[in-house]
Amino acid sequence: MFSFVIPCYNEEPIMHRFHKELTTILQENQIPYELIFINDGSKDKTLEILKEITEKDQHAHYISFSRNFGKESAMLAGLNFSTGEAVIIMDADLQHPPHLIPDMVQAYRNGYDQVITKRNRRGEGGIRTMFSKLYYRLMNGMIDVMLTDGVGDFRLLSRRAVDALLSLQEYNRFSKGLFSWIGFQEYVIEYDNVLRDQGTSKWSFGQLLNYALDGLISFNNKPLRLAIYLGSFVTITDIFYILYTFIQILMHGIVIPGYFTIISSVGLLGGIQLISIGVIGEYIGRIYYESKKRPHYIIEEKRIQTQQVREKSAKEDFVYNK
Ligand code: UDP
Ligand code: MG
DSSP states (O other): OEEEEEEESSOGGGHHHHHHHHHHHHHHTTOOEEEEEEEOSOSSTHHHHHHHHHHHOTTEEEEEESSOOOHHHHHHHHHHHOOSSEEEEOOTTSOSOGGGHHHHHHHHHTTOSEEEEEEOOTTOOHHHHHHHHHHHHHHHHHSSSOOOTTEEEEEEEEHHHHHHHHTOOOSSOOHHHHHHHHOOOEEEEEEOOOOOOSSOOSOOHHHHHHHHHHHHHHTOSHHHHHHHHHHHHHHHHHHHHHHHHHHHHHHHOOOSOOHHHHHHHHHHHHHHHHHHHHHHHHHHHHHHHHHHTOOSOOEEEEEOOSSOOOHHHHHHOOBOOO
16 A cells, blocks of 8 residues: 655645546556645635545545644655555645556566656746756755755655655654665656646745755764864964964064955954854754654544554654544
8 A cells, every 4th residue: 555645834825636636647557546635824724625635545645744843744644644556645636646656566567666746947937946956966966865856756665665764753854865875776767847726835945045054064073073174274374374474573563454354354353253163053053953753743633544653653642532
């Protein structure tokens, strides 16, 4: 059986259509399945619709968070509750075309542990495409795992890949990096970008920027090292400069007070120190969050029809029964 993990945040207008299109494809291709919807604290009627769907469809289950915990947490909850031999993670907004699923399943059956889908950027705004490209170029230069442009969260993971992912218990989850970190044989399927036709993207520019920073910082300590190199370089240069001026003063006496040089060097040093403190702060912030060991999400209610809810999730989740 294949488990589908579907994070939903304010997806009211498209839920029914998504469910219909997905199940049609699955039934036509005789793929055995369970659907795990995660309502990530939606403010619209997503939960009501999920209740309707799970009422009618024996394959469908839902988990509902007590508030919005973000897509990363929603995916994690879905993975925790999945029972299938393999898991397919997909968005609810039909930007991840269900017609690719038979090919993904085929690739899995051919022995691949991760089947990745890769979209082109057809029809996307120029600025967004530019930023995305820049982001991937920058990231791959700096971090230790390889990220590919156009590869999102729409992918199939074998059970052992899922178990590997779940064994990574960090609080700050950056899935794009984690998927790549666990390794295993990968198979890539390419598809044409689909534009969202109902609802709106849930990412604001600020969120995307934060996401980019998370990726950078979760995956290495190079920024920290960069700060150290930069700091050392400036300090050494500064020492030479001080020696040089000192000799000048010994030879010629004080000529003109170097107002400009002082101001600029003070400014430069101040700036670099601030950057370094910021970088260190980021890492400390992460240590702080990790050390609190908070759960990734809180479930307010759920409806899981299969009996064998994985023991692991039962242990780990914080469930308020209604
Ligand atoms: N999503 C979520 N929690 C959030 C934001 C988004 O569960 O806080 C879900 C959303 O419902 C969708 C998927 O994650 O199924 C991708 O979101 P979206 O389409 O807004 O992102 P984009 O496709 O623009 O990257
Ligand atoms: Mg989307």
